[in-house]
Amino acid sequence: MRAADVVIVGAGVLGAAAAWQLSRAGHRVVIFDRGAPGREGSGTTAGNLHVQAVHTRRPGQEVPIDSARFLPLQRAASDRWESVEDDLGASVELRRSGGFTIAETPDQCQELKEKHTWEAAAGIPTEVLDGDAAREALPLLGPTVTAATWCASDGYANPLKVTPAYLAAAAGHGAELVPYAPVREIARRGGTWRVTAGTHTVAAPVVIDVAGPWLGEIAALAGIRLRMTPVAIQMHATVRAPVTMSHLVQHIGEGLSVKQVTAGNLLIGGGWPARALNLAGRSVTSVDSLLGNVALAVRVLPFIRDLRLLRAWAGPLAATPDEMPLIGEVPGEPGFLVAGGTYAFTFAPLWGETLRGLAEGAPPPVEIADLGPDRLMTQTKTHEGRQR
Amino acid sequence: MIVERDVVVVGGGPAGLTAAARLAAAGLTVTILDEQPELGGQYYRRPAPEVARRWGDHRREGGELIAGVRAAGVECRTGHLVWGLADDDRTLLAEDEAGRPVRLRGRHLVLATGAYERSFPFPGWQLPGVTTPGFAQHLAAGDHTPIGERVVLAGSGPFLLPVACSLLALGVKVAGIAEAGTPYRPGRRALGTLRHPARLRELAGYAARLARARVPVWQGAVVLRADGHDRVSSVTLAAAGRPGQAIRTVEADALCVGYGFRPQTDLARLLGCEVTADPGTGDAIPVTDPAGRSSRPDVYVIGEAAGIGGAPTARARGLAAAHDILARETGHPVPPAEARRVATAARRLGHFTALTDALYPSPAQLLDALVPALADSTMACRCESVTAGELRADAAGDVNAAKARTRAGMGPCQGRVCGFAVAGLVRGGAVFPSRVPIRPVRMTTLLELAAEDGPA
Numbered sequence: 045m046r047a048a049d050v051v052i053v054g055a056g057v058l059g060a061a062a063a064w065q066l067s068r069a070g071h072r073v074v075i076f077d078r079g080a081p082g083r084e085g086s087g088t089t090a091g092n093l094h095v096q097a098v099h100t101r102r103p104g105q106e107v108p109i110d111s112a113r114f115l116p117l118q119r120a121a122s123d124r125w126e127s128v129e130d131d132l133g134a135s136v137e138l139r140r141s142g143g144f145t146i147a148e149t150p151d152q153c154q155e156l157k158e159k160h161t162w163e164a165a166a167g168i169p170t171e172v173l174d175g176d177a178a179r180e181a182l183p184l185l186g187p188t189v190t191a192a193t194w195c196a197s198d199g200y201a202n203p204l205k206v207t208p209a210y211l212a213a214a215a216g217h218g219a220e221l222v223p224y225a226p227v228r229e230i231a232r233r234g235g236t237w238r239v240t241a242g243t244h245t246v247a248a249p250v251v252i253d254v255a256g257p258w259l260g261e262i263a264a265l266a267g268i269r270l271r272m273t274p275v276a277i278q279m280h281a282t283v284r285a286p287v288t289m290s291h292l293v294q295h296i297g298e299g300l301s302v303k304q305v306t307a308g309n310l311l312i313g314g315g316w317p318a319r320a321l322n323l324a325g326r327s328v329t330s331v332d333s334l335l336g337n338v339a340l341a342v343r344v345l346p347f348i349r350d351l352r353l354l355r356a357w358a359g360p361l362a363a364t365p366d367e368m369p370l371i372g373e374v375p376g377e378p379g380f381l382v383a384g385g386t387y388a389f390t391f392a393p394l395w396g397e398t399l400r401g402l403a404e405g406a407p408p409p410v411e412i413a414d415l416g417p418d419r420l421m422t423q424t425k426t427h428e429g430r431q432r
Numbered sequence: 433m434i435v436e437r438d439v440v441v442v443g444g445g446p447a448g449l450t451a452a453a454r455l456a457a458a459g460l461t462v463t464i465l466d467e468q469p470e471l472g473g474q475y476y477r478r479p480a481p482e483v484a485r486r487w488g489d490h491r492r493e494g495g496e497l498i499a500g501v502r503a504a505g506v507e508c509r510t511g512h513l514v515w516g517l518a519d520d521d522r523t524l525l526a527e528d529e530a531g532r533p534v535r536l537r538g539r540h541l542v543l544a545t546g547a548y549e550r551s552f553p554f555p556g557w558q559l560p561g562v563t564t565p566g567f568a569q570h571l572a573a574g575d576h577t578p579i580g581e582r583v584v585l586a587g588s589g590p591f592l593l594p595v596a597c598s599l600l601a602l603g604v605k606v607a608g609i610a611e612a613g614t615p616y617r618p619g620r621r622a623l624g625t626l627r628h629p630a631r632l633r634e635l636a637g638y639a640a641r642l643a644r645a646r647v648p649v650w651q652g653a654v655v656l657r658a659d660g661h662d663r664v665s666s667v668t669l670a671a672a673g674r675p676g677q678a679i680r681t682v683e684a685d686a687l688c689v690g691y692g693f694r695p696q697t698d699l700a701r702l703l704g705c706e707v708t709a710d711p712g713t714g715d716a717i718p719v720t721d722p723a724g725r726s727s728r729p730d731v732y733v734i735g736e737a738a739g740i741g742g743a744p745t746a747r748a749r750g751l752a753a754a755h756d757i758l759a760r761e762t763g764h765p766v767p768p769a770e771a772r773r774v775a776t777a778a779r780r781l782g783h784f785t786a787l788t789d790a791l792y793p794s795p796a797q798l799l800d801a802l803v804p805a806l807a808d809s810t811m812a813c814r815c816e817s818v819t820a821g822e823l824r825a826d827a828a829g830d831v832n833a834a835k836a837r838t839r840a841g842m843g844p845c846q847g848r849v850c851g852f853a854v855a856g857l858v859r860g861g862a863v864f865p866s867r868v869p870i871r872p873v874r875m876t877t878l879l880e881l882a883a884e885d886g887p888a
C-alpha cells in the first residue's frame with residue numbers, strides 16, 4: 045500500500061483540474077479512472093463556457109435552474125478561464141468570441157430581460173437586442189428570433205484538449221494518473237482513507253469523488269448515500285461548413301446551443317435526452333431528440349438546412365435533483381470531498397481551485413455553503429456495513 | 433412514409449438479392465434497399481448502359497439474379513441509404529435518392545451490407561492516380577475505363593488477381609503485382625484448395641492469364657512510397673520483412689493498393705447485434721448461426737457483412753437465411769434435400785475461404801509488417817489530416833481514446849478508410865463504434881422526417 049496526500053476518483057475535467065491545482069501546490073496526488081481519462085461527460089460535452097445565464101430547463105428537465113444563484117458562480121468561473129492556457133502552457137482552443145441567447149415568444153423576451161438584470165447584478169455585462177438588431181449583429185439568425193441577449197464573454201474550449209492538458213500539467217507536478225483502474229473499495233480508518241482500484245491500494249487523508257455520473261456509486265463505496273439523478277444527453281455535429289459563425293447561439297426557452305468549432309463543423313446541442321442512460325457502457329442516442337434538436341437549430345439558424353448531419357453522440361451527466369452544482373465535504377466523513385453536477389465543464393477551473401481549498405482547509409474562493417452534499421444525503425451508513 | 437413488409441433486406445449485392453428472390457418467390461412481401469443507383473452490389477455491379485450495349489454484361493448471372501428478384505415481386509428501392517434506427521429499436525430510417533425520408537419495418541430484417549476495402553497509408557497515397565483495387569475494378573467493369581496506362585497493384589489477397597486481369601482485358605499494361613505475403617508458392621497448404629476445383633480453377637485461371645501477359649508478381653513486397661507531381665509517376669517497393677528499405681522502383685501512372693475487405697457491420701451494431709472478433713482477421717463480425725440469424729432473433733446478417741467469404745459464399749448465406757425465415761413463417765422446414773445442399777455448399781465454401789485465408793498474411797501479420805515502417809509524417813486519417821506520428825504518440829491501446837485525442841475517424845468516412853491503420857498505430861481494438869447517422873445525411877431529410885408523425 046502506498047501513501048498519498050489526495051486520491052482523486054475520476055479523471056474527467058473536474059478530477060483533472062483538481063489534480064493540477066493540488067499537485068502544483070505540492071501535494072502528492074493519485075488519480076484513478078475506470079477507463080481512459082476524459083472519455084465520459086468531459087469527452088462528450090459541448091464544451092461551451094456559459095457565462096450568460098443558461099436556459100433554465102433542458103428538454104425533460106423537471107426542476108428549473110436557479111439562474112440568480114448560478115450567475116455569480118458563472119462569473120467566477122469565467123474569470124478563471126482567462127488564464128487556463130497560460131497556466132497549463134497548452135492550447136485548448138480557448139475562444140471568448142461571445143454569444144447570443146435568443147427568444148422567439150413574448151414570454152421568452154420577458155425572461156431575457158429578467159436574466160439581464162440578474163447578470164448585471166452578478167457583474168456580467170450583457171446587452172438586450174430586439175430581433176432586427178440581433179439579426180444585424182448576426183445575420184445568420186432566422187426570422188423567428190424576436191429578441192436576444194449578447195454576452196461578450198461566452199466562449200468555447202475544445203473538451204478533447206482541456207482534460208488532457210490539465211492532466212499533462214498535473215503530471216508535470218508529479219501527479220500520478222492510473223487509467224483503466226476502477227475504484228472498487230473505499231474505507232476509512234481514523235483520519236485515513238484507503239482507496240483500492242485494481243491491484244492498487246492508496247492511503248490518503250483526502251479522497252475527492254469526482255466520478256461524474258458515478259459519483260453516487262463511488263460515495264456508496266464509502267457508505268455515503270447521495271441522491272444523484274444522472275442522465276444522458278446528446279450532441280450532433282454537421283459536416284464542415286464553409287460559413288463562419290464565431291459566436292455561440294443559445295435559446296432561452298428551448299434546448300439549443302450551436303457553435304462552429306475550429307475544424308469547421310457545427311456542434312448542435314441543448315441537453316436533449318439520449319434514449320437511455322447506460323452507466324455500464326455507452327448511452328445510445330435518440331433519433332427523436334436528434335430530430336427535435338436539429339429542427340430547432342434550423343429554425344433559429346436557417347443556413348444549417350443546407351448541411352449534412354455527420355454524427356451524433358450521447359454522454360452521461362451527473363445531475364442533482366435540484367439541478368444545482370454539488371461541491372463540498374461530506375458531513376461526518378472528514379476528508380471525503382465531492383464535486384459534480386451540470387455545467388461542470390464551465391465550472392472546472394473554479395471547482396479545481398475550490399477543491400484544493402477544501403483539501404487544504406482554506407476558505408473557498410466563492411460561497412458554496414448551500415451547494416454541499418448534505419442536501420442530497422438520505423442516510424449515512426458506516427463503512428463497516430459495506431465491507432465486501 | 434412507412435413501409436411495412438414481411439422482410440426488409442438492406443443491401444442489393446449477391447447475398448441480399450439471393451435472399452430477397454427466394455423469399456418473394458415463396459410469397460412473402462419483401463423490400464430490398466441499396467444506396468447505389470442500381471442493384472448488384474460489388475460483385476454484380478451493373479455496367480453503365482452504353483458499356484453493356486457495346487461490351488455485354490461481364491457478369492450475366494448478376495443480371496439474371498436481378499431480373500429474378502424483380503420478377504418475384506420484390507419491391508426494389510435503389511438510391512436509398514439506410515442511415516439510422518428509430519427509437520423503437522426496429523424501424524429503419526432511410527433517405528431516398530431525392531432526399532426524402534423513408535421509414536421501413538420488417539418482421540424480419542436481413543442485413544446484407546457487404547464489405548469495404550481495407551486500406552493502409554503510405555507516403556504519397558493521396559496523389560491522384562492512387563486508388564483501391566475495387567475502385568479500379570468498378571471503373572474497368574462498369575465504365576470500361578482503365579484506371580491508368582501503366583498500373584501497379586499492391587497490397588494483399590486474392591482480389592488483386594482478378595483486378596489485374598480486368599485491366600489486362602482493357603489493354604492496360606500491368607507493371608506488376610506486389611503481394612505482401614508469399615501465397616503463390618506450391619506448398620502443402622495450397623493442396624487443400626484442390627478439393628474446391630471450381631474456385632481453384634478461378635484462381636488458377638487468373639494466374640495463367642497473368643503469366644501469359646508476363647505480369648510480374650513480387651511476393652513479399654509492400655509499397656514503401658508513391659512519388660509524382662500532379663499524379664503518381666513511380667512506385668517504390670520494399671521487402672515486407674524489411675519494410676524500410678527500397679528494393680525496387682517501378683514507373684506507373686496508377687497504383688491500386690488494398691489489403692482485402694472488412695465487413696461493413698455498422699447497421700448490425702446499431703441494431704444491437706452482438707459482435708465478436710473474426711478468428712482469422714480480428715475484424716468485428718456479428719455473431720450469427722449457420723442461417724445468418726444474429727443475437728437478435730428478428731435480424732439476419734448475411735454475405736460479406738457477416739464475414740469475408742466471396743460472392744458464392746454471399747449467395748449461399750442469402751439462401752440459408754431465406755430458408756430459415758421461410759421455415760419460421762410457414763412452420764414447415766424447407767425440403768431437407770434443398771436445405772442439405774445449401775448447408776453443404778456453404779460449409780465447403782467456408783472451408784475454401786479458410787484455406788485461402790491461410791495462404792495470405794492475416795491482418796495482424798500485415799500490421800506487424802506495415803506499422804513499424806510507417807513514417808510519422810505520413811497522413812493516416814485523410815478526412816481530418818492526422819498523421820501517423822500523432823496517433824503513435826502516447827497510444828493507449830484504445831482506438832476511441834485515440835479518436836478523441838486526434839480527431840482521426842471523425843470525418844465523413846467515419847473511420848472506414850483509416851480504421852485499420854489507426855488500430856495498428858495505437859495497438860488497439862478493431863473498429864470505431866457505430867453511430868447515427870451511419871453515413872452523413874441531409875438536414876432536409878431530417879426536417880421532413882421530424883414533420884412526419886409516428887415513431888422516428
Ligand SMILES: Cc1cc2nc3c(=O)[nH]c(=O)nc-3n(C[C@H](O)[C@H](O)[C@H](O)COP(=O)(O)OP(=O)(O)OC[C@H]3O[C@@H](n4cnc5c(N)ncnc54)[C@H](O)[C@@H]3O)c2cc1C
Pocket residue numbers: 053054055056057058059076077078079080081082083084085086087088089090091092093094225226227228241254255256257258262277278279313358359360361362383384385386387388389390391
Ligand atoms: C452531451 C453533453 C454536453 C454538455 N455540454 C456542456 C457545456 O456545453 N458546458 C458545460 O459547462 N457543461 C456541459 N456539460 C456538462 C459537463 O461537460 C460535464 O458535467 C463535465 O464534463 C463532467 O465532468 P466530471 O469530471 O464531473 O465527470 P466526467 O467527465 O463524467 O468524469 C467522471 C470520470 O469518473 C470515472 N469513473 C467512474 N467510475 C469510476 C470508478 N469506479 N473508478 C474510477 N473512475 C471512475 C469515469 O470513467 C469518468 O472518466 C455537458 C455534458 C454532456 C454529457
Ligand SMILES: Cc1cc2nc3c(=O)[nH]c(=O)nc-3n(C[C@H](O)[C@H](O)[C@H](O)COP(=O)(O)OP(=O)(O)OC[C@H]3O[C@@H](n4cnc5c(N)ncnc54)[C@H](O)[C@@H]3O)c2cc1C
Pocket residue numbers: 442443444445446447448465466467468472473474475476512513514515544545546547548549565566567569594693696699734735736737742743746870
Ligand atoms: C469496392 C469493392 C469491389 C469489389 N469487387 C469485387 C470483384 O470484382 N470480384 C469479387 O469477387 N469480389 C469483389 N468484391 C468483394 C465483394 O464484397 C463480394 O464478392 C460480394 O460482392 C459480396 O456480396 P454481398 O452481397 O455480401 O455484398 P455487396 O456486394 O458488397 O453488397 C452490399 C450492398 O449493400 C449496400 N449497402 C451497404 N450499406 C448500406 C446502407 N446503409 N444503406 C443502403 N445500402 C447499403 C451497398 O451499396 C452494396 O450494394 C468487391 C468489394 C468491394 C468493397
